[in-house]
Amino acid sequence: MNDFDLSTLLTAPLANHHPLTLQQxxxxxxxxxxxxxxxxAGTRLPATRQLALELQVSRNTVIAVWTQLQAExxxxxxxxxxxxxxxxQLPAPAAMAEHDSEPRLATRVAQLNSSHRPFSQEMALRPGVPALSHFPLAQWRRAFNRVMQHQPHQLLGYGDPLGEGALREALAQHLALARGVRCTPEQIVITEGAQQALSLCVLLLSNPGDIGWVEEPGYRGAKAAMRxxxxxxxxIAVDTHGLAPQPQDWQQRPPRLIYTTPTHQYPTGVVMSAPRRLALxxxxxxHQAWIIEDDYDSxxxxxxxxIAAMQGMAQHAPVIYVGxxxxxLFPALRLGFMVLPPQxxxxxxxxxxxxxxGGNRLEQQALAAFLRNGDFSRHLSKMRRLYxxxxTALRNALIQQLGEKVSLLGGECGMHLVLQLPPAIQDIALADQLIQxxxxxxxxxxxxxGEHKQQGLVLGYGNTSTSQISNAVAQLARLINR
Known part of the structure; x- marks a missing residue:
């Protein structure tokens, strides 16, 4: 056995003026x-009394350290x-670096990293962000305070994993009236945003190696969940009538999951026609496939x-409706939902x-009240007018700066437009310049x-004021025209 070498390990005294205590x-x-x-292993440590004398600390300090080391x-x-x-013994850093490059992990991370571009939600023209400064905080605070006054302690524990009953009931009523969704409260599952709902669909309805269809072009979050x-x-290509699978697609690569945004395709903005919906x-x-209908901003x-949801077009439709x-409302709320088919x-x-x-119970109860008392509907009406x-301001600015022949996609719904660019302009490089x-x-x-990619910019106007729009489009025009 090895002797404990005080001369090499414990010669340095413990500091009296240190963020950590002598014991720590x-x-x-x-x-x-x-x-x-x-x-x-096997090194015998000195007696606590001897070590306390060497370090000039209390013996109780050494005993406490020995006790903790034994406990761990x-x-x-x-x-x-x-x-x-x-x-x-932990492997050396070089060995750890080699382990981190294991092919399966590296491939998946590389795929996800390729789509990532860090930027602030406050930046102009960012798609997918609502008008945060126009959210009715007073009404939301009032709904939240009512929850806190009546049952705060009961809501501090775990709730129903499928979500608070009050929210599911209020949401079922709203979806039936506003979106034509066929559902009971029992079919609704409250999630931490739509992304968790997409991940749950993949987890529960598919196996590794199954085929998943996505729109081309389409939402990156759906691809991330499938990856x-x-x-x-x-x-699967999108045309002017939405997702357009061909007969050979069903024969040669039949899907288990089909992700689509039929009411407002992301990002092109096209609406899937009724015949196309029924055919899908x-x-x-x-083919015993499940359709994930993402109704993100309709x-x-x-x-x-x-335009009513595709889910409500048929009884027992093979559709998981996600919202x-x-x-x-606002992204930090982190509340989404999915409506499961009754079967x-x-x-x-x-x-x-x-x-x-079953978390976020206070927020779920507040949201239920927000829906029931009409604050949610009133907020939507105001936001429709604002957006x-x-x-209109964005369209006018683009025409003024780029000319009457500016090519735009979308506009009947949502919070973004797509500016189509000629092939000679690389949109990724242009977007990176605009971030600066x-x-x-x-x-x-x-x-x-796929390899055939159209060049363009997805221009969000939800959280961009009119003055910001004017300045941003002027900067965009300068970069395009130089």
Whole structure:
């Protein structure tokens, strides 16, 4: 056995003026020496009285350190004293770096990293962010305070994993009236945003290696959910009538999951026609596929009546309807939902109870009150008017700066427009330049999986004021025209 070498390990005295106490300093010193291999297994430590004298500390300090080291399994004591227990040595940094480059992890991380562009939500023209300064904080605070006054302690524990009953009831009523969704409160599952709902669909309805269809171009979050579930992702082209699968697609690469945004395709803004919707429902039934209908911002429609959800077009449709309050209220709320087909609910409920825990109960109850008392509907009406004005300002600014022939996609719904660019202009490079100017549009080519990518910019106007729009478009025009 090795002797404990005070001359090399404990010669440095413990500091009296230090953020850590003497006890904590000694504990860290011994623990790190064991982990670093300076005190190998079997090394016998000195008696507590001897070490206390050497370090000029209280013996109780040393005893407390020895007790903690024994509790964590670093030391074992017997009649002969205390000795170091066998501890696995961590690999050297070089070996760790080699392990981190393991192919499966590297491929997945590389795929996710390729789409990431950090920027602030306050930057002009960022798509997907609502008008945060126009959110009715007073009404929200009032709804939240009512919850806190009546049942705060009961809501501090875990709730129903599928969500608060009051919110599910209020949401079912809203979805039936506003979106034409066929559902009961029992079919609704409250999630932490729409992204968790997408991940749950992949987790519960597919197996690794299954095929998942996504729109081309399409939402990157859906692709990320499928990638983390090890699905084989197939891009399906979008035309002027929405997702356009061909007969050979069903024959040669039949999907397990189909992700689509039929009411307002993201990012192009096209609406899937009724014949295309019915054909997709019929084919999904025939091939035993599930459709994930992401209805992310169709509450903001500016011409005609709102377009009803595809989910409500047929009884027992093979559709999981997904939504979120990130666009209609504010992203930090982190509340979304999915509506499960009634035929799925009995089989999925036990699994959902295993993977969900029922949190955000105070916020869910406040949101239920916000829906019931009409504050939510009034807020949507105000935002429709505001976003219509901001979209008009954006269109006018683009025409003024780039000319009458400016090519735009979308506009009947939502909070963004797509500016189409000629192939000679690289949209990713242009978007990166705009970030330096405080603007954060999305690069249209980044929404494609295949090699044939259209160049363009996804211009968000939800959280961009009229004055910001004017300045941002002027900067955009300078970069395009130089």
């Amino acid at each position: 300093q000694l504990f860290q010193r011994i623990r790190q020496a064991i982990l670093a291999g300076k005190l190998p 399994g670093f030391l074992v004591s017997d009649r002969q004293g205390s000795r170091v227990t066998p501890v696995a 983390t579930g090890d699905l084989h992702i197939e891009p 429902l019929a084919a999904a039934r025939e 509450d903001f429609r500016y011409s005609g009546e709102p 979120s309050f990130s666009k209609t 799925l609910l009995p089989r999925l409920r036990p699994a959902l109870h295993e993977v969900l825990r 219509r004005q901001r979209q 100017s405080g603007c954060a549009p999305g690069a249209l080519s980044g929404f494609y999986l």
